Amino acid sequence: MQAPSSRAVHLSEWQKNYFAVTSGTCPAAQKAEAYRAQVLRVQYACASSELSPVCASRLFRKYAEKYSAIVDSDNAETGLNNYAESVLTLARCQQADSGQWQSGLSVSSVFQMRSVQAMMRAGEELRGSLLGAADPSAAIPGLAVAPKPPTVSAGGGSGESAPLATPAHGPGWAPGVPESRPSGPLSAQPPVAINTSKTCATVSAPFGDLATPLFGNVRKENGSAPKASPGLGLFLAQQPLAPPGSDGPWDRSALYGAGPAEALSAPALSRALRKTEGSGPREEGGLRGFKTAKEQLWVEQQKKHHPAARAAASSCGGVKKSLGASRSRGIFGKFVPPVPKPEGGDANGGVQYKPDSAGPAEPAPPVDERLKSLEPKMIELIMSEIMDHGPPVTWDDIAGVEFAKATIKEIVVWPMLRPDIFTGLRGPPRGILLFGPPGTGKTLIGKCIASQSGATFFSISASSLTSKWVGEGEKMVRALFAVARCQQPAVIFIDEIDSLLSQRADGEHESSRRIKTEFLVQLDGATTSSEDRILVVGATNRPQEIDEAARRRLVKRLYIPLPEAAARRQIVRRLMSREQCCLRQEELELVVQRSEGFSGADMTQLCREAALGPIRSLQAADLATITADQVPPIAYGDFEKAFSAVRPSVSPSDLELYENWNRAFGCGK
Numbered sequence: 059m060q061a062p063s064s065r066a067v068h069l070s071e072w073q074k075n076y077f078a079v080t081s082g083t084c085p086a087a088q089k090a091e092a093y094r095a096q097v098l099r100v101q102y103a104c105a106s107s108e109l110s111p112v113c114a115s116r117l118f119r120k121y122a123e124k125y126s127a128i129v130d131s132d133n134a135e136t137g138l139n140n141y142a143e144s145v146l147t148l149a150r151c152q153q154a155d156s157g158q159w160q161s162g163l164s165v166s167s168v169f170q171m172r173s174v175q176a177m178m179r180a181g182e183e184l185r186g187s188l189l190g191a192a193d194p195s196a197a198i199p200g201l202a203v204a205p206k207p208p209t210v211s212a213g214g215g216s217g218e219s220a221p222l223a224t225p226a227h228g229p230g231w232a233p234g235v236p237e238s239r240p241s242g243p244l245s246a247q248p249p250v251a252i253n254t255s256k257t258c259a260t261v262s263a264p265f266g267d268l269a270t271p272l273f274g275n276v277r278k279e280n281g282s283a284p285k286a287s288p289g290l291g292l293f294l295a296q297q298p299l300a301p302p303g304s305d306g307p308w309d310r311s312a313l314y315g316a317g318p319a320e321a322l323s324a325p326a327l328s329r330a331l332r333k334t335e336g337s338g339p340r341e342e343g344g345l346r347g348f349k350t351a352k353e354q355l356w357v358e359q360q361k362k363h364h365p366a367a368r369a370a371a372s373s374c375g376g377v378k379k380s381l382g383a384s385r386s387r388g389i390f391g392k393f394v395p396p397v398p399k400p401e402g403g404d405a406n407g408g409v410q411y412k413p414d415s416a417g418p419a420e421p422a423p424p425v426d427e428r429l430k431s432l433e434p435k436m437i438e439l440i441m442s443e444i445m446d447h448g449p450p451v452t453w454d455d456i457a458g459v460e461f462a463k464a465t466i467k468e469i470v471v472w473p474m475l476r477p478d479i480f481t482g483l484r485g486p487p488r489g490i491l492l493f494g495p496p497g498t499g500k501t502l503i504g505k506c507i508a509s510q511s512g513a514t515f516f517s518i519s520a521s522s523l524t525s526k527w528v529g530e531g532e533k534m535v536r537a538l539f540a541v542a543r544c545q546q547p548a549v550i551f552i553d554e555i556d557s558l559l560s561q562r563a564d565g566e567h568e569s570s571r572r573i574k575t576e577f578l579v580q581l582d583g584a585t586t587s588s589e590d591r592i593l594v595v596g597a598t599n600r601p602q603e604i605d606e607a608a609r610r611r612l613v614k615r616l617y618i619p620l621p622e623a624a625a626r627r628q629i630v631r632r633l634m635s636r637e638q639c640c641l642r643q644e645e646l647e648l649v650v651q652r653s654e655g656f657s658g659a660d661m662t663q664l665c666r667e668a669a670l671g672p673i674r675s676l677q678a679a680d681l682a683t684i685t686a687d688q689v690p691p692i693a694y695g696d697f698e699k700a701f702s703a704v705r706p707s708v709s710p711s712d713l714e715l716y717e718n719w720n721r722a723f724g725c726g727k
């Protein structure tokens with residue numbers, strides 16, 4: 059080994075050489091040549107112990123920083139790709155006393171190097187500034203910037219308002235009506251009854267099984283709120299770049315690609331890139347924060363030529379997917395339209411590239427063959443207006459209707475989940491009909507089928523087919539089935555199906571007739587193969603108006619009646635569990651009794667009305683200053699008042715009609 063002083067002399071000597079090739083006027087090819095020569099000299103010096111491995115690696119680091127453009131170049135003449143591997147090999151090795159070459163750099167030590175960390179920080183900052191400078195849409199949640207993990211409170215709720223922690227909207231959800239009290243330090247405190255005229259006798263007297271966990275004067279987290287499950291982006295961002303001590307193939311490629319200090323190898327870098335490609339955007343993987351000069355150039359060009367594509371550029375093509383290419387993403391996955399769109403983003407906030415032969419934009423994703431004959435506009439409409447991206451619905455969210463739920467699980471959900479078992483006679487029906495009074499949960503059931511079978515959910519009202527897309531309803535039906543076929547398994551929910559499949563009348567409009575015919579053709583599966591997993595769920599409040607041919611095709615006709623007492627109780631308990639409520643068991647029973655004849659939607663409305671009671675009892679001045687914790691709990695008195703404002707929406711005569719039709723055509727009880 060050399061003495062420190064002589065090593066210092068050597069280093070400065072070598073640095074002189076290094077500075078000799080930093081000319082600003084030298085063409086790239088010459089620089090590359092000089093660089094190569096210099097690398098060889100260093101290699102040679104190191105191999106002959108003239109230069110210590112530490113000095114050599116410092117020099118390599120300097121070269122790499124100075125010549126990143128050359129190092130990253132794909133050009134065989136001017137790039138250093140063919141040399142970089144050996145440079146790296148050398149940088150990682152040292153000669154042991156035994157004369158054997160051993161690894162001098164471990165994966166973890168590389169990541170601890172100040173220069174590597176500085177580069178990674180710089181990369182982070184660069185990315186941050188790029189995203190900051192771009193329009194807000196550039197921040198594709200979960201893709202472009204890995205979010206900070208939401209803080210999950212002990213109660214299971216999330217203190218952050220990150221989309222991942224948004225409460226699942228249950229049956230009673232409606233825009234503007236929060237499902238749960240905000241969680242936070244205050245929420246754990248007992249409420250302060252500021253309105254002494256409105257005290258709740260049962261505040262400190264929990265009752266029966268209802269007191270816990272549903273009601274009671276204790277702030278609760280929303281039990282149904284999904285746990286803050288970190289998405290892919292968060293998951294990847296939290297992964298250590300290289301697990302200390304590990305030295306597998308992943309580690310090596312991460313090492314090569316981690317920062318310019320040791321990342322001399324473009325092939326190695328691209329290997330690392332390929333490794334991360336499969337699992338998500340590159341920046342979220344082991345190479346987070348680092349951009350090669352080439353990538354940086356590409357980003358700059360994107361900004362210049364495709365302002366709208368900045369977001370995608372900075373997330374390294376996060377939206378590269380063709381419609382039919384992948385199986386269902388479930389009903390919550392973000393859809394990527396299969397056809398290129400005009401510039402300017404889409405309704406879903408996504409960003410599409412406009413084909414531009416001159417620009418460096420990526421080629422448009424391949425269009426699914428089955429969609430080629432369709433108008434892109436139609437497909438767009440289906441994606442934005444018909445495809446449902448709502449929160450998941452579970453069977454427990456639907457109170458009552460046990461028979462219908464059991465039947466649906468058996469004939470629809472299981473066959474969709476296990477098409478291999480449910481074949482032949484056990485094969486699922488193509489269409490089912492849910493009929494019954496309004497607001498009994500037919501739509502909820504449709505959503506639940508899709509959620510539980512992992513299917514994509516398309517929801518359309520038949521009347522909008524005939525009115526909204528005047529003259530195009532027929533094409534719309536065809537397009538809807540075509541898209542559904544690409545998104546299998548799929549559930550197509552058609553509300554008010556009676557208006558689509560009503561019995562022929564003399565004054566029937568030609569276009570309505572055509573839509574109906576097209577629908578029946580599609581339902582018959584003339585264009586579908588027997589393996590296709592598309593279920594049509596029709597819902598109607600007027601089953602008697604459906605024509606015979608259509609009725610025959612909707613083989614399972616399930617009556618969805620008004621909720622019975624148990625179901626009404628369940629709805630109240632469920633909705634009140636998310637609120638401050640001090641209803642006693644016997645009071646709850648009174649509410650259940652008095653709501654006989656109410657539909658599920660009526661029950662929800664009743665609870666909403668009752669929930670406004672405590673607010674109404676406040677003075678306007680109090681309302682301006684009160685904290686959420688100080689709002690008095692919902693009491694039976696509020697329900698009493700609510701009963702005078704909410705009436706059942708279904709008349710007994712209507713009910714008779716449904717029951718008669720059920721006896722005649724229904725499948726079940």
Ligand SMILES: Nc1ncnc2c1ncn2[C@@H]1O[C@H](COP(=O)(O)OP(=O)(O)OP(=O)(O)O)[C@@H](O)[C@H]1O
Pocket residue numbers: 228229230231455456457458459495496497498499500501502503553597598599621625629657658659660662
């Ligand atoms: N069985 C039920 N369990 C829980 N909530 C219900 C139930 N039925 C209805 N609701 C509540 O009523 C709302 C409306 O229900 P939904 O839209 O599913 O009824 P529908 O039968 O499809 O009505 P319509 O026939 O008018 O379209 C739901 O969002 C939910 O809040």
